[in-house]
Amino acid sequence: MTDLPASKVDLKAVISTPARADHSEGMSYLQSVPRRIVTLYLPLAIIVFILLFPFYWMALTSVKPDDQLLDLERYNPFWTWNPTFKHFHKLLFESYYPHWLWNTMYVAVCATVLSIFASVLAAYAIVRLRYKGANLVGGLIFLAYLVPPSILFIPLATVVFQYGLFDSPLALILTYPTILIPFSTWLLMGYFKTIPFELEECALIDGASRWQILIKIVLPLAIPGLISAFIFCFTLCWNEFIYALTFLQSTSNKTVPVAIVNEFVDGDIYRWGSLMAGALAGSLPLVILYAFFVEHYVSAMTGAVKE
Amino acid sequence: MREVNAWTQLKHNRNWLGFWFMLPAMAFLIFFLAYPLGLGIWLSFTDTRIGRVGQFIGTENYEWLWDDAIFWLSVTNTLLYTFVASAFKFGIGLYLALLLNEHMPFKAMLRAMVLIPFIVPTVLSALAFWWIFDSQFSIISWSLKHLGLISQNINFLGDTTWARICVIFANVWRGVPFVAITLLAGLQTVSPSLYEAATLDGASRWQMFRHITYPLLTPIIAVVMTFSVLFTFTDFQLIWAMTRGGPVNATHLMATLSYQRAIIAGQLGEGAAISSAMIPFLLAAIMVSWFGLQRRKWQQGESND
Numbered sequence: 152m153t154d155l156p157a158s159k160v161d162l163k164a165v166i167s168t169p170a171r172a173d174h175s176e177g178m179s180y181l182q183s184v185p186r187r188i189v190t191l192y193l194p195l196a197i198i199v200f201i202l203l204f205p206f207y208w209m210a211l212t213s214v215k216p217d218d219q220l221l222d223l224e225r226y227n228p229f230w231t232w233n234p235t236f237k238h239f240h241k242l243l244f245e246s247y248y249p250h251w252l253w254n255t256m257y258v259a260v261c262a263t264v265l266s267i268f269a270s271v272l273a274a275y276a277i278v279r280l281r282y283k284g285a286n287l288v289g290g291l292i293f294l295a296y297l298v299p300p301s302i303l304f305i306p307l308a309t310v311v312f313q314y315g316l317f318d319s320p321l322a323l324i325l326t327y328p329t330i331l332i333p334f335s336t337w338l339l340m341g342y343f344k345t346i347p348f349e350l351e352e353c354a355l356i357d358g359a360s361r362w363q364i365l366i367k368i369v370l371p372l373a374i375p376g377l378i379s380a381f382i383f384c385f386t387l388c389w390n391e392f393i394y395a396l397t398f399l400q401s402t403s404n405k406t407v408p409v410a411i412v413n414e415f416v417d418g419d420i421y422r423w424g425s426l427m428a429g430a431l432a433g434s435l436p437l438v439i440l441y442a443f444f445v446e447h448y449v450s451a452m453t454g455a456v457k458e
Numbered sequence: 459m460r461e462v463n464a465w466t467q468l469k470h471n472r473n474w475l476g477f478w479f480m481l482p483a484m485a486f487l488i489f490f491l492a493y494p495l496g497l498g499i500w501l502s503f504t505d506t507r508i509g510r511v512g513q514f515i516g517t518e519n520y521e522w523l524w525d526d527a528i529f530w531l532s533v534t535n536t537l538l539y540t541f542v543a544s545a546f547k548f549g550i551g552l553y554l555a556l557l558l559n560e561h562m563p564f565k566a567m568l569r570a571m572v573l574i575p576f577i578v579p580t581v582l583s584a585l586a587f588w589w590i591f592d593s594q595f596s597i598i599s600w601s602l603k604h605l606g607l608i609s610q611n612i613n614f615l616g617d618t619t620w621a622r623i624c625v626i627f628a629n630v631w632r633g634v635p636f637v638a639i640t641l642l643a644g645l646q647t648v649s650p651s652l653y654e655a656a657t658l659d660g661a662s663r664w665q666m667f668r669h670i671t672y673p674l675l676t677p678i679i680a681v682v683m684t685f686s687v688l689f690t691f692t693d694f695q696l697i698w699a700m701t702r703g704g705p706v707n708a709t710h711l712m713a714t715l716s717y718q719r720a721i722i723a724g725q726l727g728e729g730a731a732i733s734s735a736m737i738p739f740l741l742a743a744i745m746v747s748w749f750g751l752q753r754r755k756w757q758q759g760e761s762n763d
Contacts, residue, residue, distance in 0.1 A: 282476025
């Protein structure tokens with residue numbers, strides 16, 4: 152049991168590295184402080200600044216009063232002394248925004264749950280049942296991961312239309328799993344491989360069925376993997392754009408990314424405040440989720456690449 | 459002996475059981491991935507339009523595209539976008555990974571912050587860039603003017619060269635965290651004792667990077683960069699949110715052009731031909747990925763399980 156998460160340890164260490172047991176930082180004393188400032192802190196500060204500046208700008212714009220947004224001479228654009236929640240108010244009470252948020256959430260949760268269910272079964276079968284041709288199927292699923300949505304959306308649009316799913320959230324719930332299943336199957340295969348085979352043998356001898364083994368032994372041990380797969384799939388759904396753009400038409404059915412691009416972008420010169428408020432409000436749920444599960448995100452990202 | 463018996467009994471129905479377990483995933487992938495993939499190639503040989511079933515017209519769509527200057531411009535744009543953005547993502551990503559691998563205060567927090575651009579939906583951050591690159595109220599133009607470097611606002615998204623630079627910048631901005639964090643995971647598997655030994659031997663920092671870090675990192679670099687190239691090549695949302703292919707088609711990628719022709723103009727057949735034309739490029743990238751993975755297994759002495 153102790154060697155169970157061994158292969159995942161390094162992944163988690165990526166984000167949270169409390170005092171590391173190996174003496175990897177032991178050599179940093181060889182560098183002088185000024186040298187470290189120039190070679191390490193300065194470049195790092197510049198890169199982090201560039202990476203985070205758009206979010207600062209987004210947040211600042213969304214609370215600036217309109218006149219300050221467009222008058223760059225009288226007010227310093229980098230700060231505002233009289234923030235307003237006018238743009239958020241407009242977003243929440245004068246637009247479909249709450250609707251769009253709900254649509255996005257609904258589609259993302261449904262598609263994620265469906266995909267995780269399908270992937271758990273598939274990953275378990277590939278790794279542990281090892282039916283005839285399991286390796287081949289594993290390889291094909293990896294290839295499916297590499298098929299991008301932007302070459303599928305045209306034929307999928309005709310399929311969606313034929314089945315009468317056009318302009319319905321169901322179209323997205325059924326098509327998103329094609330992006331999510333390959334990824335999460337691959338990720339879960341990695342987790343299932345680390346679970347000792349002996350546990351399952353014991354259960355088999357005790358007369359457990361494969362289904363019972365999966366539910367009662369494998370899944371509880373793979374919970375970190377399930378969380379990783381879940382939140383990563385959720386993020387991918389939230390981020391998905393081209394299918395939602397193609398398959399949905401009516402304003403109230405849209406998801407946040409599509410709605411903001413299509414409904415908020417009009418000729419109004421004062422649109423920037425509400426546009427940025429919309430972008431911020433659409434990003435916050437994911438950032439909050441991320442803040443709680445940083446380690447799982449990283450292991451999902453690196454796990455899928457490493458397997 | 460009982461164990462063996464249990465096993466032999468299970469082997470009988472293992473294939474069937476495997477079939478049932480695979481069914482949900484396979485149903486999704488066959489109906490919504492494999493079938494549309496084939497259908498897309500078929501559509502590219504027809505003159506299907508929205509609301510009309512198409513006739514088989516052979517390679518006419520492709521012949522039409524062959525003489526279409528905008529199509530070739532989009533191919534060039536896509537290749538330029540992919541290569542320049544991937545090169546920068548790799549360079550900056552690797553550099554950032556090396557920096558983050560150092561020991562310093564607030565390390566965990568810094569690493570968590572770096573990944574935020576990757577978490578936020580692309581379209582929403584692209585809108586922020588759209589605002590940052592606005593022709594009149596751009597904060598960059600404002601800052602440069604106040605520093606006395608320029609006298610006129612830069613028309614970021616209205617000028618063909620600037621527009622290309624801007625979309626590539628936004629793409630690099632979003633891709634760097636992914637590359638950096640995955641490479642960082644790779645870096646942490648490199649044993650520190652190797653560096654200690656190299657230091658004792660008098661190796662410089664560059665030599666350590668060149669002869670220890672880089673070779674050990676090559677397999678993961680191959681995989682990460684294939685993913686990165688693949689997703690950059692087929693990018694759609696960033697362009698659509700920032701420029702919609704403009705100005706004068708200077709930032710049209712193959713994906714955005716196929717959307718414009720197929721969905722907006724209604725020429726499904728022609729759009730399908732453009733997206734099918736992406737497949738050979740993707741196959742080339744997948745081959746690279748395949749050999750990258752093979753090499754990794756070989757390096758680690760893993761058996762092919």
